[in-house]
Amino acid sequence: MTTTTVDATIERWLATYDAPDADVAFLLCDRHDPQTVAFTFVAPDLSTRDMTYGELAEQSRRLATVLAERGVREGDRVPVLMGKRPELVVTLMAIWRLGAVHVPLFTAFATGAIEMRVAGAKARLVVTEPDQRAKLDPIEGIDVVETGAEFDRLIADAEPLAETVAVGGEGIFLQLYTSGTTGKPKGVPVPVRALAAFHSYLHYGLDVREDDVFWNAADPGWAYGLYYGIVAPLVAGRRNLLLASGFTPESTVAVLRELGVTNFAGAPTMYRALSKSGLVSGVRLRRASSAGEPLTPDVVEWAEDALGVEVRDHYGQTELGMVICNNWHEDVAQPLKDASMGQPLPGYAAGVLDGQIAIDVPGSPLLWFTGYHEEPAKSAERFTPDRRWYLSADTGRVDEDGYYFFTARDDDxxxxxxxxxxxxxxxxxxxxxxxxxxxxxxxxxxxxxxxxxxxxxxxxxxxxxxxxxxxxxxxxxxxxxxxxxxxxxxxxxxxxxxxxxxxxxxxxxxxxxx
Missing domain, CATH: 3.30.300.30 (ANL, C-terminal domain)
Incomplete structure (x- = not known):
């Protein structure tokens, strides 16, 4: 495939996801075959439950009615404190049907971290599960919807929402908070047009195909798991596995082997733990990808023998999604270079300014970040004064072949x-x-x-x-x-x-x- 064809694909995605009448629920759910499986939920004992697009549509329409009756309106921020269970994706789709904004809350958070995000989002309602409810009790001024028998009854008794709210390509549908590696977390509003960028990464970066058994093992409480374990599979109509338990080498090997995973994505710490465990056998992947922190060369060398495929490192941020990758898709794939995080994902252009990795704003039609939520000073720090470049605050270099190498956070x-x-x-x-x-x-x-x-x-x-x-x-x-x-x-x-x-x-x- 030529560069022209790749560019045309990017333009087509943008025309769809950046349209003035873009409807999140339609794009992520209602346009897909209702009989197609959207997610497979995996219990700790490896028993599985499929959820089709038809089930997701029906349950989310009913829950949207329930949330509307609780006062949720277009533009409202709705935090969700929930693990990787069916109610999570139903809740997210219900929020989007109302034109509201999902705010992810990681289930390992204590009350303080939750309250900071709830207050920053000016949220009035939080959806949670029984095991997490106690963390919300000390927070004043919020309504709580809790999963369980009453939650199920409310959905069953509600009339399906007749019409969804289309917020358009510039409308916000997610608001994440940065991970706090260098200071106080900042709110990152994600517009609907970002779906084009997420689709590009799933297609060109990860090369997730229709016949793949895809597993992004990252937690959807954070950017990589939410963008590419929930949203991107939905936008592309690809199934993802959602494992209810936390990471261990034992459970990960069991899922990879027993469910026949062919395309796996996870953090470097996962790969490192697997490589040190001595447990990996009987696993053969078609694609393996890593993101979150730089991938050390020892893992790459280990994987080719243990997994049957090299692990490809990818680079991104909460504010960007993934932007520089050792892309897997055959139309854009290049050979690996030791310690390199690859080349710009289709739809992006990059450079290095004063030792800092930067994204070329006019040259990157998929760039969607414009600033932090209600933090103009912090937002200005992310761009050059003329807004020609987005500044990552990560240092690195680019070689003569266009391969990028990460050095450190600028502060590090x-x-x-x-x-x-x-x-x-x-x-x-x-x-x-x-x-x-x-x-x-x-x-x-x-x-x-x-x-x-x-x-x-x-x-x-x-x-x-x-x-x-x-x-x-x-x-x-x-x-x-x-x-x-x-x-x-x-x-x-x-x-x-x-x-x-x-x-x-x-x-x-x-x-x-x-």
Whole structure:
């Protein structure tokens, strides 16, 4: 397929999803064959339940009537605190039928994190499940709808909503909050036109085909799981698996094997845990993709033998979706380069400004982010003054072949004795040691006042391994001899766990303060 054909496909998607009369419920549900399976819900015991588009349409129309009677109107923000269960997707579709906005709440959140998002969204109603209800009780001024027998009765007794609200391509249908790796989470409004970008990634980035058994294992409380585990499969009419339990290597291998998964997407921490577990056997994938943090080379090497396919790294942000990828689709796929996150996804153009990865705004018809919710100052920081470029706040480089390489969050770059050191490069070496399960590298002020900053490593060890001074020296030498003398960690700290956001991203700023 030619570049012209790819561009024409992008234009066709934009014409559909950016139309003035774009209707989310129609685009994600009602236009599909009602007999086609939308989701397969997988219980911890691996029993499954399919939900067709017809079932989703009928139940969401009835729930939309219930929510309308509770006062939900077009433009209202409606947070949902719920795991990967059938009621989740029914609730989301009901919200969208009313022209309202879904605000995801991660089920691992405590009350404080929930209240911050509920207040920031000015929400008056929250939908939840029994196991999560107690977290909402301390929050004043909100109505709560809870799943269970009463929830089911309300749906069964309600008349189906006759007409849905079309908010158009510029209308907001999601509002996520950033993961808080560098500070207070910020609200990201997502317009309906973003469906074109999500469709491009599912098609060109992940290459999800009609005959695939697709499993995006990320949690829909965060961007990757919501954008590409719920919304993108719906917009493209592709089935996704939703596993009710949390991640473990044992459950993941069981689902991959027993359900015959052919196309898998997950976080680097998942792949790393699988590679260290020794449990992977009898699994053969057609496609494997990773996103969330950079993928270390050891995982790529492991996967080709263990999974039968290379793992391809992809880069994006809550504010962007996925934008730079080692694309899988044969029309745009290129060979892998070690440690590269690939090339721009069709519909995007990128560059590097002063060492920072940037997206070319006029050259990226799929770019949908215009600013944070009610935060004009923070929004302005994301763009150059002329709004010609979106600034990612991630440092990196691009080579002569157009491949992009991630270095670090801009705040995480280590300045040591005149060198700029990316934590990822050092972490990629350290994690190859068999004793290391997880690792994060930061820069801290040089106590001698000579180097500006020194590299320090925080290391999580495998079970049964002692954090001895000898092992610390061994890790230092591994970096010094295998990567660079200027980048080896001057101090190695052995810790039980790394501080991470609920979506699994390392909060290096907390380590710098330790």
């Amino acid at each position: 770059v280590i300045l040591a004795a005149g060198y700029r050191i990316g934590p990822f490069d050092v972490e990629s070496v350290l994690v190859t040691h068999p004793a290391v399960v997880d690792v994060a590298v930061v820069g801290r002020p040089d106590p001698e006042g000579i180097r500006g900053e020194v590299v320090e490593a925080f290391v999580v060890l495998a079970e049964g391994v002692d954090g001895s001074a000898e092992l610390a020296r061994e890790l230092q030498e591994l970096v010094r001899d295998g990567y660079s003398k200027h980048a080896y960690p001057r101090a190695v700290h052995f810790v039980e766990a790394l501080p991470k956001t609920p979506s699994g991203k390392v909060q290096r700023y907390l380590l710098r303060q330790a």
